[in-house]
Amino acid sequence: MSEILLQIDGKEVKAQAGMTVLEAARSAGINIPTLCFHEKLEPYGGCRLCIVELESRGSTRLVVSCVYPVEKNLVVKTRSEKVDRIRKMVLQLLLAHAPDAFDLQELAQEYGADKNRFEKEASFCIHCGLCVRYCAEVKKKNALGFIDRGIRKEISFIPAIASKECWDCKECFPLCPTEALQAAFVLAKAFF
Amino acid sequence: MPQINSPAELEEFRKGILSKRDPNKPCITLCAGSACHASGSGEVAAAIEEEISKQGLSAAVDVRKTGCHGFCERGPIILIHPKEICYLQIEPKDVPEIVSETIKENKVVERLLYTDPGTKEKITHEHEIPFYKNQHRLVFGSNGNIDPKSIDDYLAIGGYAALAKALTGMTAEQVVEEVKKANLRGRGGGGFPAGSKWEGSRNAPGDIKYVIVNADEGDPGAYMDRALLEGNPHCVLEGLIIGGYAIGAHEGYIYVRQEYPLAVENVHSAIRQMEEYGLLGKNILGSGFDFVVKVHQGAGAFVCGESTALMTALEGRAGEPRPKYVRSNVVGLWGRPSVLNNVETWANVPMIINKGADWFTQLGTEKSKGTKIFSLVGKITNTGLVEVPMGMTLRDIIYTIGGGIPGGKKFKAVQTGGPSGGCIPESQLDLQVGFDELTQAGSMMGSGGMIVMDEDTCMVDVARYFMDFLTDESCGKCVPCREGMRQMLKLLTNITQGKGKEGDIELLEELSETAIEAALCALGKSSPNPFLSTLKYFRNEYEAHVKEKRCPALSCKELIAYHIDPKKCQACMACLKKCPVEAIDGGKNRIHVIDQEKCTKCGTCFEVCPPRFGSVQKISGEPVPPPIPEEARTIVRESKQK
Numbered sequence: 109m110s111e112i113l114l115q116i117d118g119k120e121v122k123a124q125a126g127m128t129v130l131e132a133a134r135s136a137g138i139n140i141p142t143l144c145f146h147e148k149l150e151p152y153g154g155c156r157l158c159i160v161e162l163e164s165r166g167s168t169r170l171v172v173s174c175v176y177p178v179e180k181n182l183v184v185k186t187r188s189e190k191v192d193r194i195r196k197m198v199l200q201l202l203l204a205h206a207p208d209a210f211d212l213q214e215l216a217q218e219y220g221a222d223k224n225r226f227e228k229e230a231s232f233c234i235h236c237g238l239c240v241r242y243c244a245e246v247k248k249k250n251a252l253g254f255i256d257r258g259i260r261k262e263i264s265f266i267p268a269i270a271s272k273e274c275w276d277c278k279e280c281f282p283l284c285p286t287e288a289l290q291a292a293f294v295l296a297k298a299f300f
Numbered sequence: 301m302p303q304i305n306s307p308a309e310l311e312e313f314r315k316g317i318l319s320k321r322d323p324n325k326p327c328i329t330l331c332a333g334s335a336c337h338a339s340g341s342g343e344v345a346a347a348i349e350e351e352i353s354k355q356g357l358s359a360a361v362d363v364r365k366t367g368c369h370g371f372c373e374r375g376p377i378i379l380i381h382p383k384e385i386c387y388l389q390i391e392p393k394d395v396p397e398i399v400s401e402t403i404k405e406n407k408v409v410e411r412l413l414y415t416d417p418g419t420k421e422k423i424t425h426e427h428e429i430p431f432y433k434n435q436h437r438l439v440f441g442s443n444g445n446i447d448p449k450s451i452d453d454y455l456a457i458g459g460y461a462a463l464a465k466a467l468t469g470m471t472a473e474q475v476v477e478e479v480k481k482a483n484l485r486g487r488g489g490g491g492f493p494a495g496s497k498w499e500g501s502r503n504a505p506g507d508i509k510y511v512i513v514n515a516d517e518g519d520p521g522a523y524m525d526r527a528l529l530e531g532n533p534h535c536v537l538e539g540l541i542i543g544g545y546a547i548g549a550h551e552g553y554i555y556v557r558q559e560y561p562l563a564v565e566n567v568h569s570a571i572r573q574m575e576e577y578g579l580l581g582k583n584i585l586g587s588g589f590d591f592v593v594k595v596h597q598g599a600g601a602f603v604c605g606e607s608t609a610l611m612t613a614l615e616g617r618a619g620e621p622r623p624k625y626v627r628s629n630v631v632g633l634w635g636r637p638s639v640l641n642n643v644e645t646w647a648n649v650p651m652i653i654n655k656g657a658d659w660f661t662q663l664g665t666e667k668s669k670g671t672k673i674f675s676l677v678g679k680i681t682n683t684g685l686v687e688v689p690m691g692m693t694l695r696d697i698i699y700t701i702g703g704g705i706p707g708g709k710k711f712k713a714v715q716t717g718g719p720s721g722g723c724i725p726e727s728q729l730d731l732q733v734g735f736d737e738l739t740q741a742g743s744m745m746g747s748g749g750m751i752v753m754d755e756d757t758c759m760v761d762v763a764r765y766f767m768d769f770l771t772d773e774s775c776g777k778c779v780p781c782r783e784g785m786r787q788m789l790k791l792l793t794n795i796t797q798g799k800g801k802e803g804d805i806e807l808l809e810e811l812s813e814t815a816i817e818a819a820l821c822a823l824g825k826s827s828p829n830p831f832l833s834t835l836k837y838f839r840n841e842y843e844a845h846v847k848e849k850r851c852p853a854l855s856c857k858e859l860i861a862y863h864i865d866p867k868k869c870q871a872c873m874a875c876l877k878k879c880p881v882e883a884i885d886g887g888k889n890r891i892h893v894i895d896q897e898k899c900t901k902c903g904t905c906f907e908v909c910p911p912r913f914g915s916v917q918k919i920s921g922e923p924v925p926p927p928i929p930e931e932a933r934t935i936v937r938e939s940k941q942k
Contacts, residue, residue, distance in 0.1 A: 153623030154777050156818045170817055175623040197814040201783035226787050235776065257601065259786045261776030
């Protein structure tokens with residue numbers, strides 16, 4: 109594997125080809141916030157919180173670091189006025205659904221996000237897809253999935269599979285950044 | 301079954317078809333596209349068959365069911381060859397007269413011709429009708445001449461000559477070069493140069509590559525790809541094989557939405573006939589090039605028109621865009637280099653190969669070459685599909701071809717580019733249509749939807765409508781699109797309902813910025829466009845809604861009231877009788893008054909009040925005048941005074 113040198117927040121970082129900017133940053137101890145990322149799962153690029161600013165060939169642009177592959181001489185800024193503004197807005201949008209989730213509150217403090225910016229619509233789920241993807245990619249069970257699309261999209265257990273698989277597993281429960289997953293499971297139990 | 305094994309055999313075969321056809325034999329062509337079908341062309345077709353056999357003319361007349369002619373406003377359309385007499389809005393009852401007069405006696409049935417609305421002159425030929433006269437129907441023109449289910453019809457007009465030329469007379473690089481030189485830009489949305497896309501795929505490593513037709517047309521009111529695929533599937537397929545040859549792909553896909561049953565049927569029938577003739581499969585035309593085509597029916601998700609979502613759906617998974625920083629022409633379907641072009645883009649390819657890039661680039665503007673098909677709908681006299689050279693002004697399209705706004709109303713805006721496009725106001729009507737020109741005006745070319753709006757249209761409500769469409773059609777994967785639009789839709793709905801607050805417009809702008817900067821795919825990034833483009837040109841309407849609770853177009857229900865002007869009311873009882881909720885009080889010779897408490901603002905009174913009285917009014921942003929006192933309500937008629 110060839111080594112790639114790049115700069116993150118002014119720090120020289122050595123990375124392996126094929127790594128993402130997020131992986132490179134974390135390997136160098138630089139924190140980038142994420143909600144939908146998990147090292148065992150394929151990058152999803154859904155929450156957009158890990159957005160960073162790139163300087164490459166004289167121009168700057170915004171990319172999500174969990175998907176963007178490292179390149180030689182890349183200059184990455186993990187905080188900037190733009191990056192912070194986007195993260196703040198993303199958090200405010202999610203806080204409308206899960207105002208009391210600890211992970212979100214912590215990040216809200218960091219980025220000055222106001223949990224009352226938008227009218228509350230407490231559905232708790234923030235659609236990070238960790239549970240769905242963990243069950244599919246790691247456990248290969250597909251006991252739950254997304255149903256519908258757009259603003260009506262939600263997670264749902266598939267009772268026929270969940271009734272057999274979930275009792276002894278529940279490995280997805282701690283992954284959930286809100287309490288939505290447990291609630292969905294309790295609801296699904298009614299159909300078991 | 302004739303297997304055509306070389307370009308020479310193809311030419312021979314074509315001559316054979318033509319030699320069996322007498323150009324002077326009467327032929328009735330009837331539009332059987334979806335729009336005409338809906339207005340009854342199926343019944344007309346049956347009536348023609350019946351009448352012809354009844355009058356004993358079966359051997360003397362050909363009947364051909366063709367694809368869409370474009371003038372859908374006046375369908376069903378029939379053309380009688382060789383004189384090309386054009387009859388519009390044909391009903392089965394007109395058929396006996398057409399057969400006995402025009403076919404037998406060679407006489408024109410005047411009443412079925414197009415009447416010029418200005419000069420009142422009758423126009424006999426299709427190409428003389430203003431709607432057609434000002435078009436340039438390079439891609440769409442053959443639609444009206446061929447039966448889409450007959451490969452022989454396509455061969456008769458020179459079909460597959462471009463394929464023969466490319467496969468046996470040009471190298472793959474030369475084909476790519478020709479398309480690049482023609483500067484053919486993607487007709488599906490982005491306007492990305494097709495040649496560069498092809499070149500990228502050609503140069504990408506890998507033995508297996510794909511070419512794909514994007515026929516997932518989903519913009520409300522747009523149906524040009526549908527009409528092309530239904531009416532001339534062979535020209536799309538010919539373009540696709542040429543593209544496959546150019547990039548080194550041996551497999552092609554047509555992703556067509558299942559809501560287009562006729563397109564699916566005609567594409568399948570075209571593929572079957574091509575296989576029979578040896579135009580698909582192994583060693584096409586003896587060139588050594590192999591190619592197969594598969595048809596995939598989309599399940600009806602707007603987002604699947606986005607390239608990565610479409611490819612994900614082709615792979616058999618839920619159609620969600622993938623975060624891409626590598627282009628799909630390098631890493632696409634199943635991770636292989638894949639060229640995805642829209643129906644119309646592929647349909648342009650045979651023409652470019654046949655006539656050359658130099659010929660193609662004569663038409664159009666500096667950066668947008670060739671023609672573009674637009675679907676002209678909304679408040680427009682001549683609804684239909686029009687094909688014009690790039691660079692024609694919006695004014696010419698809307699007024700010269702489209703015949704202007706019906707009902708004497710004033711033009712307000714034209715929405716181009718589909719839901720994520722934008723609205724262009726009257727001050728920009730002289731804008732020349734082209735990819736960059738429309739983008740600069742804050743809209744986009746998109747796939748060619750053109751929705752005309754008149755003065756009664758509220759632009760805030762238009763933005764709300766498209767936002768509603770997009771929230772429904774978003775895949776829901778990323779936060780700026782799913783959640784951002786959820787909030788934008790709420791804000792816009794509130795504004796149209798008079799619940800807008802100070803700061804709402806700014807918040808909408810902030811949400812738009814986040815979507816543009818941070819959404820995952822092109823759909824998400826362009827999702828704020830309906831709001832941004834209406835704000836750009838109609839900010840005063842937004843402000844009127846928010847600050848004065850007034851809808852300047854008098855369209856938003858919650859912000860208007862209906863009022864009967866006592867000075868104008870003639871107590872004719874028309875509105876009183878029609879009001880569905882009995883909210884109108886009055887009687888004979890008693891001026892009518894609307895009970896605002898009961899009124900549901902359905903607008904019936906407004907519509908039924910005779911124009912010569914015009915006493916029902918819509919008011920917005922001001923209080924409804926109090927009802928006139930009971931003693932002043934009796935109308936004393938002059939004639940009765942005597």
